[in-house]
Amino acid sequence: MSRRGWFQPGPLPAANTTRKRDTRLTILGCLAAAAGLYLLEGHADPYIVHMTCIAGLFAVLAVSYNLINGVTGQFSLEPNAFVACGAYVTALLTLSPDEKAASFILEPIIWPLSVISIPLLPALIIAGILTALMAFLMGFPVFRVRGDYLAIVTLGFGEVIRVVANNAQSLTNGPLGLKGIPHLTNLWWAWGLLAVTLFVIVRLVNSSYGRALKAVREDEVAAEAMGINAFWHKMLAFTLSAFFEGVAGGLLAHLITTISPSQFTFMFTFNLLIIIVVGGLGSTTGAVLAALLFTFGGEWLRAVEEPMSLFGLDIPGIPGMRMVFFSLILVGVMLFMRKGLLGRYEFSWRWLFALFRRRPAS
């Protein structure tokens, strides 16, 4: 018998025996989370609220990135492009015409955008759809290659999008970026999006499509032989993850209120990559947990950048030390703990109950 981790309680009861109970518990859990958010919004200080919003959005990004990288096994490096696309589209749609006219100093903004200003929700949906469309078109050339070539090609796409954002002055305002985006994102938007994303992606992963995606990950040739069209399944995962990344990008823009091409470099993708690798490639639960850990842990790590005095020794603050830690964590996880925190395990109520039940003597 193989050695089990702390989180592996042994055989679980079949899913269909506990479905009713599990649904009720999930609804209860959501209500409890909503109550928690309500309390947080009313009583916590704005900084904590801001960080919680960021954490929620990063969880959305990690879960959707994990769909293509972890679940489907197509190692790609483009989320910065999708997030940038979503952020720019949403911001351009919601900014008021006056704001836009004031921002675009070097070259005026092109016509239809110069007069449009719509509410956040339709803007987010349009951004999501446009990002998904971009992913769809990108998928045709990109999924002709596999493995590390896929990584480099998608990285190249991310770089191209950044270059375009820097140069298409009349559309993106170039390197100056967009300022004065209304601060519309709150806890409800961020965590609401997380709930929707989790609902859609978990349902997808547990469906027959999800099993097909995992089959493509494990052995593409065998999956094809079983009648799975690998290309269209990859496209499905890619487009869906792009949709959510685009929407999350839009919310991110309305949280930090200024965007510029320099925010959407490969560094952004790198952060998401650490999250899904630490959480365990392929585990949605791991992606959410690691996103929360990364956001709050990252804030906590700011301490190492501040001057401190340790045992009477004055250590000057070293700015940038945080990223050194993150890189070390990524390399360390790959070398010593390749499965990440959770491997491919997922949270389920059955698992939770089994964990607390007395383990069968084996």
Added chain:
Amino acid sequence: MDGAQLTQQIINGLTLGSLYGLIAIGYTMVYGILRLINFAHGDVLMVGCYIAWFAAVQFGLPWWVALMGSMVLTALLGVIIDQGAYRPLRRAPRISALITAIGVSFLLENLGLVIFGGRPKAFARPEVFNQIYEWGGVRVLSLSIWVPILTAVILAGLLLIIYRTRVGMAMRALSRDMVTVQLMGVDTNRIVAITFALGSALAAAGGVFWAMKYPQINPLMGILPGLKAFVAAVLGGIGNVVGAMIGGLLLGMAEILLVAWLPELAGYRDALAFVLLIGILIFKPTGIIGQELPE
């Protein structure tokens, strides 16, 4: 554009292309043997530049001593990275090694930012490379003439090692079939280490010339040349040293001519390499001289 300008642009393209080629050789050698995209290659180049900068500016050594020292120390760094980060993952899935390489790349960049600071440092051109030659309206910096010449010398030396020594023979054999070569009694780890050393030394040389051409260095300078050189390696057919050089020259020429002929697209120059890459992978994934298909 008249003839003089065109000549000037072609010389510029040749210079830039030689640099891409020098860097691309490191990618192509490592990929040929380990099937690993050594993401950290561009950052190894950056470290090489800083070593040369310290030697030349802080210790006042002559440029060729700084260059040699930088190549030796950078080769050592390449070996350390391979032994520390990649060797434990030789039997792991290839994607694990790629993620590790990305991690090492970010580690070098951020360590660079912490140690050297984010502010660019001026990299003075030595006197030999700072003269301006002029023939009939063609004005070129002596550096632009010297870089292709030195590159050719380095390439000749490398080809000599690869095709005329036992180590080179082992390298060529390894890229065909690692397991069999191991059974034949070749110390594969030693050969892989030598490959990393050679590739990194060439990256250092490319980096130092790069720093002389655009006379400043910063901790993030390696990213773009690194990525573009990888594209050059794919363009030439990955795993092939001469191909990498040709790919580098083509890419450098294409970039310079794009800016020369269509100045309004100058801002998109950095995107050209990736558009080319997508084009190659769609139409001729084996590259110009390559035989091996990407996975």
